Amino acid sequence: MAQTDALEIRGLRVAVDGKEILKGVDLVVPKGEIHALMGPNGSGKSTLAQTLMGHPRYEVLEGQVLWKGENILELSPDERAKKGLFLAFQYPVEIPGVALGNFLHIAYQARTGQEVPVGRFHRQLVQKLKLLDMDPSFANRNLNEGFSGGEKKRCEILQMAVLEPEMVVMDETDSGLDIDAVRIVANAVNRIFAESQGKMGVLIITHYQRILRYIQPLHRVNVMMDGRVVLSDGPELAERLEEMGYDFLEKRLHEQAGFVKEPSGSD
Numbered sequence: 723m724a725q726t727d728a729l730e731i732r733g734l735r736v737a738v739d740g741k742e743i744l745k746g747v748d749l750v751v752p753k754g755e756i757h758a759l760m761g762p763n764g765s766g767k768s769t770l771a772q773t774l775m776g777h778p779r780y781e782v783l784e785g786q787v788l789w790k791g792e793n794i795l796e797l798s799p800d801e802r803a804k805k806g807l808f809l810a811f812q813y814p815v816e817i818p819g820v821a822l823g824n825f826l827h828i829a830y831q832a833r834t835g836q837e838v839p840v841g842r843f844h845r846q847l848v849q850k851l852k853l854l855d856m857d858p859s860f861a862n863r864n865l866n867e868g869f870s871g872g873e874k875k876r877c878e879i880l881q882m883a884v885l886e887p888e889m890v891v892m893d894e895t896d897s898g899l900d901i902d903a904v905r906i907v908a909n910a911v912n913r914i915f916a917e918s919q920g921k922m923g924v925l926i927i928t929h930y931q932r933i934l935r936y937i938q939p940l941h942r943v944n945v946m947m948d949g950r951v952v953l954s955d956g957p958e959l960a961e962r963l964e965e966m967g968y969d970f971l972e973k974r975l976h977e978q979a980g981f982v983k984e985p986s987g988s989d
C-alpha cells in the first residue's frame with residue numbers, strides 16, 4: 723500500500739541505451755529518516771538517482787516511484803523539483819555566466835512559488851553560507867565555474883539548505899572531499915535535517931563509511947547489487963561492509979534461497 727509520507731520505489735526496472743541496469747529495485751525512504759545506499763561500482767546507484775530526477779536517457783521498463791501518492795515517473799524534472807525532490811550529483815554542472823546567489827534566488831522562488839526581495843534572500847543566503855563554513859563572496863561567483871571539487875560539493879549542500887526540499891538524494895556528495903570537508907558536509911546535512919523537524923527524507927549514496935560516521939541520525943543502510951536492493955539493515959551494516967567487502971556479502975547472499983531471482987521468464 724502506498725505511503726503518502728515516503729518516497730516509495732516499487733519493482734523499478736530501468737534500461738540505458740537498451741541495456742537493463744535496474745532489475746527490480748524496491749526501496750522506501752520515509753520522511754523523517756536518513757538512509758544510505760551503498761554497493762559496488764556499476765551496481766546501478768547513479769542510474770537510480772538519474773531515474774529519480776527524470777533524466778531522459780533512462781528508460782523505465784517497469785515499476786513505480788511514488789511520492790505524495792503520485793507516480794512521479796510521469797512528471798518532468800521541473801515538476802519533480804517543485805514537489806520537493808532534490809538531487810545532488812556525483813558530477814555537479816557548471817553554469818557559466820550565472821552567479822550562484824542569483825541562481826539560488828530564482829530556484830527558490832520557482833520551488834516555493836513566492837517572490838522574495840533580493841535583499842531579504844541575500845541575508846538568508848549569508849546565514850546558510852555560514853552554516854557551511856563558506857565565504858559570503860561565494861554568492862557572487864558563477865555557478866561552479868572554477869570551483870574546486872570540494873567547493874562544488876559544498877555548493878550542492880548550500881542549494882539543499884536554501885531550497886528546503888522534502889526528499890533529498892545525494893549521489894556521492896562525499897567523494898573528492900578532504901576529511902574536514904566530509905565532516906562539514908555531514909554536519910550541514912544533520913543541521914538541515916534537524917531543522918526540517920521530520921519533514922525531510924534523505925538518501926545518501928556513498929561508497930564510504932566515513933561520511934556515514936558523521937551522519938546523525940542514520941536510520942538505515944541499503945545495499946544495491948546488480949540492479950537490485952539486496953540487503954537493508956541498521957547503521958552498523960556500513961561498518962560490516964567496510965570490514966568484509968562486497969565479494970563476501972555476494973557469496974553469502976547467493977547461498978540464501980530467493981536471491982538469484984530472474985526478473986521474468988524463468989521458473
Ligand SMILES: Nc1ncnc2c1ncn2[C@@H]1O[C@H](COP(=O)(O)OP(=O)(O)OP(=O)(O)O)[C@@H](O)[C@H]1O
Nearest residue numbers: 738739741743761762763764765766767768769770
Ligand atoms: N549508456 C550506457 N550503456 C550501457 N551501459 C551503461 C550505460 N550507462 C551506464 N551503464 C552501465 O550501468 C551500470 C550501472 O552504472 P551506475 O553508474 O548506475 O553505477 P553506480 O552504482 O553508480 O557505480 P559507481 O559506484 O561506480 O558510481 C554500469 O555497469 C554502467 O557501465
Ligand SMILES: [Mg+2]
Nearest residue numbers: 767768769812
Ligand atoms: Mg555512481
